[in-house]
Amino acid sequence: MSSVQTVTVLGATGSIGCSTLDVLARHPERFEVYALTANSRLDALFDQVLAHRPRYAVVQSESQAEVFLTRLKDNGLSTQVLYGEAGLCQVAAEADVCMAAIVGAAGLMPTLSAVRAGRKVLLANKESLVMAGQLFMDAVAESGACLLPIDSEHNAIFQCLPRFVDNGLDELGVSRILLTGSGGPFRQRPIATLSTVTPDEACAHPNWSMGRKISVDSATMMNKGLELVEACWLFRCPPSRIDVVVHPQSVIHSMVEYVDGSVLAQLGNPDMRTPIAHALAWPERIASGVGSLNLIAQARLDFEAPDEQRFPCLRLAREAAEAGGTASAILNAANEVAVAAFLDGQLAFTAIPQILEKVVESQENCEPRTLAIVQAADAEARERASRLIQAL
Ligand SMILES: NC(=O)C1=CN([C@@H]2O[C@H](COP(=O)(O)OP(=O)(O)OC[C@H]3O[C@@H](n4cnc5c(N)ncnc54)[C@H](OP(=O)(O)O)[C@@H]3O)[C@@H](O)[C@H]2O)C=CC1
Ligand SMILES: CC(=O)[C@@H](O)[C@H](O)COP(=O)(O)O
Numbered sequence: 001m002s003s004v005q006t007v008t009v010l011g012a013t014g015s016i017g018c019s020t021l022d023v024l025a026r027h028p029e030r031f032e033v034y035a036l037t038a039n040s041r042l043d044a045l046f047d048q049v050l051a052h053r054p055r056y057a058v059v060q061s062e063s064q065a066e067v068f069l070t071r072l073k074d075n076g077l078s079t080q081v082l083y084g085e086a087g088l089c090q091v092a093a094e095a096d097v098c099m100a101a102i103v104g105a106a107g108l109m110p111t112l113s114a115v116r117a118g119r120k121v122l123l124a125n126k127e128s129l130v131m132a133g134q135l136f137m138d139a140v141a142e143s144g145a146c147l148l149p150i151d152s153e154h155n156a157i158f159q160c161l162p163r164f165v166d167n168g169l170d171e172l173g174v175s176r177i178l179l180t181g182s183g184g185p186f187r188q189r190p191i192a193t194l195s196t197v198t199p200d201e202a203c204a205h206p207n208w209s210m211g212r213k214i215s216v217d218s219a220t221m222m223n224k225g226l227e228l229v230e231a232c233w234l235f236r237c238p239p240s241r242i243d244v245v246v247h248p249q250s251v252i253h254s255m256v257e258y259v260d261g262s263v264l265a266q267l268g269n270p271d272m273r274t275p276i277a278h279a280l281a282w283p284e285r286i287a288s289g290v291g292s293l294n295l296i297a298q299a300r301l302d303f304e305a306p307d308e309q310r311f312p313c314l315r316l317a318r319e320a321a322e323a324g325g326t327a328s329a330i331l332n333a334a335n336e337v338a339v340a341a342f343l344d345g346q347l348a349f350t351a352i353p354q355i356l357e358k359v360v361e362s363q364e365n366c367e368p369r370t371l372a373i374v375q376a377a378d379a380e381a382r383e384r385a386s387r388l389i390q391a392l
């Protein structure tokens with residue numbers, strides 16, 4: 001191992017952010033926290049700054065930055081405070097390593113900033129690839145950034161491959177990818193009762209502790225749909241080479257099948273500190289704090305086909321992946337609006353896929369040649385989704 005690496009954690013106050021700081025704190029000889037960023041949870045950010053003493057903290061607005069800086073100074077802390085997208089992009093580009101863990105489309109520009117600076121980019125923010133996959137991967141190739149997947153399934157697939165996929169799966173002898181998904185909290189709930197589930201019920205994931213947006217995505221299985229698109233870009237493969245397998249225990253994090261019939265899987269307890277530690281130290285290995293997997297206690301691992309009647313979002317995402325263009329950016333934006341409305345009590349759980357389908361059907365699919373085109377598609381889809389929800 002060479003010198004200490006500086007690390008920016010985008011979305012430090014979230015679930016992935018906190019797990020990342022837990023792993024970093026175990027390895028002070030390897031990593032130094034360079035910057036921490038937050039949006040609304042400023043008390044949590046303050047505690048993190050106190051514990052990790054970064055050079056920068058980034059908050060949402062100028063007025064928040066002024067108040068936060070005063071608070072830091074009053075407590076004898078010399079951390080500098082930046083704000084807004086410009087602040088996020090600056091700290092993303094400056095550190096050796098960027099953990100991209102902002103949720104949603106807000107993560108796209110800061111993550112791209114780290115990519116364009118040629119940094120080691122640990123990608124949790126799947127939405128940036130779903131929105132702008134081609135432009136994002138072109139930027140990685142141009143800058144020479146080292147892009148490592150944090151999403152547990154994609155990290156597992158990466159661990160089951162012999163090297164990065166530069167020219168498609170065939171040159172590695174891979175026949176297909178088996179993307180596992182738990183099926184979420186409503187895998188077995190009577191379909192007729194889904195229209196009345198509450199946000200807290202939807203966020204009660206059976207195996208993972210995560211932020212509320214991704215938890216709802218797991219409950220609709222849109223998360224698996226977003227991950228399907230994410231895998232197409234990361235592993236340069238068509239959606240037809242990716243099968244979704246429901247695996248309720250979340251012990252196998254995904255699998256890769258080779259042409260000789262071998263299937264390699266990565267297993268572990270469902271704790272994001274494993275993929276985070278894997279990517280932070282790659283190609284070395286470091287301790288993550290995650291305990292041993294007890295297969296005897298686990299006793300069984302189950303597998304099922306996904307039920308597309310129960311989970312229409314999965315079909316919508318596969319169709320978007322197959323359509324290409326701005327289809328997945330449109331779907332992602334409509335999903336962010338619909339999930340926010342559901343969490344806010346304005347939309348029934350079962351209306352989420354209905355809104356998505358209407359937005360996708362009504363909006364033109366364009367060639368995403370520039371970021372401006374992607375951002376315009378995102379804005380239009382948000383507008384359409386909001387209008388549909390208001391009209392209900
Ligand atoms: N949690 C998990 O286990 C996994 C998560 N992921 C992906 O990682 C990403 C983060 O997920 P998770 O940690 O669960 O989410 P959380 O909701 O727990 O955290 C999100 C983070 O993003 C920040 N944030 C939210 N909106 C903005 C914004 N507009 N501008 C800047 N920062 C913002 C939040 O700040 P604040 O809290 O201060 O408001 C918080 O730090 C998502 O893309 C998710 O899909 C992928 C695999 C697993
Ligand atoms: C931990 C992680 O990577 C999540 O994306 C997880 O996969 C969510 O669980 P589901 O498999 O239920 O979507």
Ligand SMILES: [Mn+2]
Binds near residue numbers: 151152153227
């Ligand atoms: Mn995942």
